[in-house]
Amino acid sequence: MRAILQRASRASVSVDGTVVGALSGPGLVVLVGATHTDTAQDAAALAEKIWRLRILDGELSCADADAPLLVVSQFTLYADTRRGRRPSWSAAAPGDVSEPLLDHFVSALRGLGAQVATGVFGAMMEVELVNSGPFTISLDTEDFAKPRRG
Template sequence: MRAILQRVSRASVTVEGRTVGAIDEPGLLVLAGATHTDGEVEAALLAQKIWNLRILEGEKSCSDVAAPLLVVSQFTLYADTRRGRRPSWSAAAPGEVSEPLIESLVDSLRELGARVETGIFGAMMEVELVNSGPFTISLDTEDFAKPRRG
């Protein structure tokens, strides 16, 4: 799985003019996507990393300060732009695979104690945020799921 984390002062997601998820205090906006080989193990690993990563003010983690998260599904994180002018989405898992994985990510975060707001899977969403820093990083379970050498 892949995620973009943005440290925010506040963030919200709107669908058809209605706010469906929002955080009104410092926390993280998490844009998350899945690929074909992902499963519940990757969702749980990603949740652990997000919850415990020390990227908030004062090198704190969300778990340290009970910071809220807004999780928004985003298949475009798996865009392949190596050829031509039109991205390929073939690396992104189809909806019937990725929707349960995004739900598993959210469930795993909640099991860890996180307050999680969400968008609506597959909907055309408008995401509004105030990036604090600005601070934006990317995570990919492929990068931290493998044992380190040396």
Template sequence: MRVVLQRALSASVSVDGEVVGSLPGPGLVALVGITHGDTPRTAADMAARTLRLRILDGERSASDLGAPVLVVSQFTLYARTRKGRRPSWSAAAPAPVSEPLVEAYVRALREAGAHVETGRFGAHMEVALVNDGPVTILLDSAD
């Protein structure tokens, strides 16, 4: 599982011109990619890492500050670009596998007390954000 975390002053995700999720204040945007072999345990561990990572103001975590998280599924985090000009998506888990795991990640965040907004799985989404810092961190369950 890969999660790209971006510290954001504001952020929203829209589908067909309708805002389906937004940060109510400064927080984190989590772009989430699922690969083969990821499990609900992987999702829970990555949610805990997301909330404990001290990348917000004053070296505090989202958990420390009660900061909101906007979660957007993004299979392209597993693009393979080593050969040719067209990325391979073979490392990304298919939707029937990845959708429940993205939902497990969201559920784990919420169970830990986070305010979580989401995009819409499988939809063409427009993500707007004001990156704060900028701070962008890659979390990988393989690390």
């Protein structure tokens, strides 16, 4: 799984002009995508990593600060732009694979004690945020959750 984390002082996600999720205070906006080989274990590992990552003010984690998270599904994180001018989405898992993984990710965060708001899977969403810092990082479970080869 792949995630983009943005530290935000405020954020919301809307569908058809209606806010469906918002941070209740300063926290993290988490854009999440899945690929074909991702598993529920990857989703849980990503949740644990994000919950405990010390990237908030004062080198605190969301766990330390009880900071909220706004999670938004984003298959475009797996865009392949190496050839031509039109991105390929073939590395992104289809909805019937990625939606349960995203649900597991959100459930894992909530199981750790996180306050989590979400967007609507598969919907056209508008995300508004004030990036605090600005501070944006990317995480990929291939970098920390899967056994290394060779």
